[in-house]
Amino acid sequence: MRDSLPVRSPTATGGKSAVDGSAFISLRSVDKFFGDFQALDDVSLDIGLGQKIVVCGPSGSGKSTLIRCINRLETHDRGEIAIDGVKLDGGAAARAVLRNNVGMVFQQFNLFPHLSILDNLTLGPVRARGLELAAARELAEYYLARVKIPEQIDKYPHQLSGGQQQRVAIARALCMEPRIMLFDEPTSALDPEMIAEVLEVIEELAGSGMTMIVVTHEMGFAGHVADQMVFMDHGKIVEMAPPDTFFSTPESERCRTFLQQILRH
Amino acid sequence: MRFAYLLPLLALFGLSGCSSGSWGWYVVNPTTPSGQRNLMFLLDGLYYTLALSVTAILISVILGLLVALPGLATQRPPRIINRVYVEVVRAVPILVLILWVYYGLPQVADISISVFWAGVLALAISDSAFQAEIFRAGIQSVDRGQHEAAHSISLGYVDKMRFVILPQAIKRILPALGNQLVYMLKMSSLVSVIGMEELTRRANELVVTEYRPLEIYTVLVIEYLVLILLVSAAVRWLERRMGASDQR
Numbered sequence: 051m052r053d054s055l056p057v058r059s060p061t062a063t064g065g066k067s068a069v070d071g072s073a074f075i076s077l078r079s080v081d082k083f084f085g086d087f088q089a090l091d092d093v094s095l096d097i098g099l100g101q102k103i104v105v106c107g108p109s110g111s112g113k114s115t116l117i118r119c120i121n122r123l124e125t126h127d128r129g130e131i132a133i134d135g136v137k138l139d140g141g142a143a144a145r146a147v148l149r150n151n152v153g154m155v156f157q158q159f160n161l162f163p164h165l166s167i168l169d170n171l172t173l174g175p176v177r178a179r180g181l182e183l184a185a186a187r188e189l190a191e192y193y194l195a196r197v198k199i200p201e202q203i204d205k206y207p208h209q210l211s212g213g214q215q216q217r218v219a220i221a222r223a224l225c226m227e228p229r230i231m232l233f234d235e236p237t238s239a240l241d242p243e244m245i246a247e248v249l250e251v252i253e254e255l256a257g258s259g260m261t262m263i264v265v266t267h268e269m270g271f272a273g274h275v276a277d278q279m280v281f282m283d284h285g286k287i288v289e290m291a292p293p294d295t296f297f298s299t300p301e302s303e304r305c306r307t308f309l310q311q312i313l314r315h
Numbered sequence: 316m317r318f319a320y321l322l323p324l325l326a327l328f329g330l331s332g333c334s335s336g337s338w339g340w341y342v343v344n345p346t347t348p349s350g351q352r353n354l355m356f357l358l359d360g361l362y363y364t365l366a367l368s369v370t371a372i373l374i375s376v377i378l379g380l381l382v383a384l385p386g387l388a389t390q391r392p393p394r395i396i397n398r399v400y401v402e403v404v405r406a407v408p409i410l411v412l413i414l415w416v417y418y419g420l421p422q423v424a425d426i427s428i429s430v431f432w433a434g435v436l437a438l439a440i441s442d443s444a445f446q447a448e449i450f451r452a453g454i455q456s457v458d459r460g461q462h463e464a465a466h467s468i469s470l471g472y473v474d475k476m477r478f479v480i481l482p483q484a485i486k487r488i489l490p491a492l493g494n495q496l497v498y499m500l501k502m503s504s505l506v507s508v509i510g511m512e513e514l515t516r517r518a519n520e521l522v523v524t525e526y527r528p529l530e531i532y533t534v535l536v537i538e539y540l541v542l543i544l545l546v547s548a549a550v551r552w553l554e555r556r557m558g559a560s561d562q563r
C-alpha cells in the first residue's frame with residue numbers, strides 16, 4: 051500500500067529554501083492529546099527563516115492543532131518545539147520568543163469588538179511590547195496602509211466587511227512585528243467575493259520575505275506562495291513536497307484522493 | 316396601560332379619603348409644620364440608605380470579581396475555593412450576617428466597627444456571592460476567540476482581562492448588576508436592626524412616637540418604590556447607551 055510509504059523527510063526534500071540543520075522553527079516528534087484522542091502523532095518539521103509552508107488535509111486531521119502548538123495556544127504533550135533555538139516550555143524565555151516572533155490570524159478574525167480599529171492595532175504594541183502610544187499609532191497606520199484600508203482606522207469592527215475585518219486582523223498581528231505569521235484558514239469564513247482581497251494581502255506579505263505557515267484549501271494560492279506543501283491526516287504529516295511535485299505526483303493514496311476532492315470544485 | 320398596576324394603590328388612597336376614621340394623614344401632611352418635620356425626618360434616612368447600598372455594591376462588585384476569577388481557572392484548587400465561598404455565603408441569611416458582623420466580628424477580630432461599616436460589610440459579603448456568579452457567567456459568555464486573540468498579541472493575564480475580556484463581559488452583565496443594586500437597596504433596610512438610621516429605621520422610630528404605623532409605613536413603601544423605579548430607569552438608560560456603541 052502506498053499509504054504506508056515512509057513520509058518524505060522535510061530536510062531531504064530540498065525545497066526552494068532548504069534548511070541546513072539550524073531551522074528557525076523546528077518540531078521534533080511532537081505529540082498532542084485531547085484526553086485519549088491523539089490530535090498530533092509524531093510530527094517533525096523544520097522551517098527556515100523566510101520559508102512558506104502551506105498545510106492542508108481533511109477536517110480533524112490536526113492542522114489547527116499543529117499551528118496552535120507553535121504559538122502555545124495548545125501545549126504539546128511530547129516531543130519538542132523550538133523557535134529560534136528556544137525551546138517552547140512555559141518559561142519566560144519561551145514567552146519572550148513568542149512575543150517577538152510569532153503572529154497569528156484566525157479563521158473567525160477575532161477582532162476586539164469593543165475597540166476601534168486603531169485600538170485593536172495598538173493594544174499589543176503598547177501593552178505587550180511597551181511602545182509609546184504615538185509610536186504604536188504610527189505602526190498601526192503603516193500596517194493598515196499595507197493591508198490597504200488606511201481610511202478605516204477610526205471605525206469599529208462591526209462597521210467593516212468580512213474581508214476588511216480579516217485584513218485588520220492581519221495588520222493587528224503585523225503590528226507586533228513578528229518574523230513568523232501563522233494563518234489558520236484565513237479565508238474560510240469569508241464570502242467568496244472577499245477571498246481574493248485577503249489572499250492578495252497574504253501573497254504580498256509572502257513576497258516581503260515573511261516566514262509563514264498557512265492552513266488553507268485555496269490551492270491556487272498555495273501553488274503561488276508555498277515553498278513546501280504539507281498534507282496531514284489523522285494527526286500525522288503524511289506528505290511534504292514542493293508544490294509542483296505535490297500537485298503533479300502526490301505519493302500517498304490519501305493525499306491523491308484528498309487533492310482530487312478539493313480540486314474538483 | 317403601563318401604570319395599570321398603580322391603580323389599586325390609588326384606590327387605597329381614595330378609600331382613605333372617605334373612611335377617614337382609619338387614616339390619619341396629618342402625621343405626614345406637608346402643609347402643617349409637624350407633618351413637614353415628620354416627613355423630613357423620614358426622608359433624612361435616604362442618605363444612609365443610598366450610602367449603605369452604593370458603598371456595599373461597589374465593594375461587592377470588587378469582591379465578586381476576585382471570587383469569580385479563581386472560579387474560571389483550569390486547575391481544580393482555585394475552582395474549589397470559589398465554590399466553597401459562593402456556597403457558604405449564599406447559605407447565610409443577610410440578617411444573620413449583619414448581626415454576626417456587628418456583634419460577633421469585634422470580638423473575634425478585636426476591632427471596633429461602626430454600625431455603618433458593619434452594615435456595608437455584611438451587605439457586601441452577602442451580595443458578593445451573587446456578583447461572583449454573575450461575573451463568572453459574564454466572563455464565560457465572551458467568545459474563546461477573544462482569549463486566543465489576546466494571547467496571540469502576547470497580552471498577559473491582567474492586560475487580557477482588563478482590556479479585552481472584562482469590558483465585553485461587563486456590557487453583558489450590566490442588567491444583572493442593575494438588579495443587584497435594586498436588591499441591595501431593599502436589603503439595606505435590614506441594617507435598621509443594628510441601629511442604622513436609614514429609611515426603615517427612621518420610619519420605625521417615628522411610628523413609636525406618633526402611633527400612626529399605617530401612614531408612616533405607607534410613606535416608607537412609596538419611598539422605596541420611587542427610589543427603585545428611578546434606579547431601574549437609570550440602569551436601563553445606561554444599558555441603552557452602552558449597547559449603542561457595539562451592536563454585533
Ligand SMILES: Nc1ncnc2c1ncn2[C@@H]1O[C@H](COP(=O)(O)OP(=O)(O)OP(=O)(O)O)[C@@H](O)[C@H]1O
Nearest residue numbers: 084085087089107108109110111112113114115116
Ligand atoms: N480543545 C479540544 N478538545 C478536544 N478535542 C479537540 C480540541 N481541539 C481539537 N480537537 C480534536 O482534535 C482533532 C484535530 O483538530 P484540529 O482542529 O487540529 O483539526 P483541523 O485539521 O484543523 O480540522 P478543520 O479543517 O476542521 O479545522 C479533531 O478531531 C478535533 O475534534
Ligand SMILES: [Mg+2]
Nearest residue numbers: 113114115234
Ligand atoms: Mg482547523
